[in-house]
Amino acid sequence: MAPPNHRRPGFSKRAQYSIFASYLLGILGAVLGLLLLLVSFIDPRGFSALRTIGAEAMAPASKTLSEFGSLTGNAGDQVSAYFNAASKNAEMQQELEQNRIEILEARALRQENDRLKRLLKLDEEIPDSIAMARLISSTASSARRIATLGVGSNNGLEPGQPVRSPEGLVGRILETGPSTARVLLVSDSKNVTPVQRASDSLPAFATGRGDGTVDIQPINIGTNPFKGGDLLITSGSGGLYSPGIPVAVVIRKTETGAIGRVLANPAKVSHAIVQPIFQAETVRQIEENPVDDLEEESGE
Known part of the structure; x- marks a missing residue:
């Protein structure tokens, strides 16, 4: 059987000296x-003097400890x-x-409200x-520029x-379904819109370029x-669009005409009318008096 690991301190002189010293210090302290x-009871003044001497002797150490504690506390606070x-x-x-997101949302909501107010005002007009x-x-990248409207033939389209839209002409109805309709946008390459300059009624044609712009060609070559x-x-002209609807603004001049930016960008238009x-009066007269009737009248 292996001997126990715990040994009595009596087997070590060093341990015995340590125990003896601790006992001695304890007795001396007591x-x-x-x-x-006894001195404090017998001679209070003498004890006060001793206490003062002890305080003076311990003052440097107490000051050092106090400064160290203050530095430690300041470091902890820092x-x-x-x-x-x-x-x-x-x-x-x-x-x-979060505030920036809320500001952007409020700004977008305000812009949408302003757009709807302009649309309601336009509807009243x-x-x-x-x-x-x-x-x-x-469509944003297709060769054809077509949008989808949220109403169809059930609503009379x-x-x-x-x-x-309040910004200007978006396009014209191309096809209709019961509850949706396809709109051929002004910027479509197959769409030709009779226009005129607002300042002096100079006539021209605006043909879509498929990229949000139109090619403007004056009628007078x-x-x-x-x-x-x-x-x-x-x-x-043509009896399709009523006069006075904004279409585009010229952004640069070309050799034969100009390039215009479409005002009613479908990416920014949420609602439309x-x-x-x-039908202009001349178109109505032509429809009421077909060419055949005119020829018969001329033959008589």
């Missing part, structure tokens, strides 16, 4: 305390303040980001409007009817009076 207690500042900084950054609906989607900033509106097909 005796010294008892003597001081570390705590650093971490508190970092935490508050993170909270402020998070709060700032056009008493014969057929429907007002949301533009559900639009027919192909050819103009679609406009050989002249190019356009300049940047010219506003183009519908002329009413559908108008009835505009």
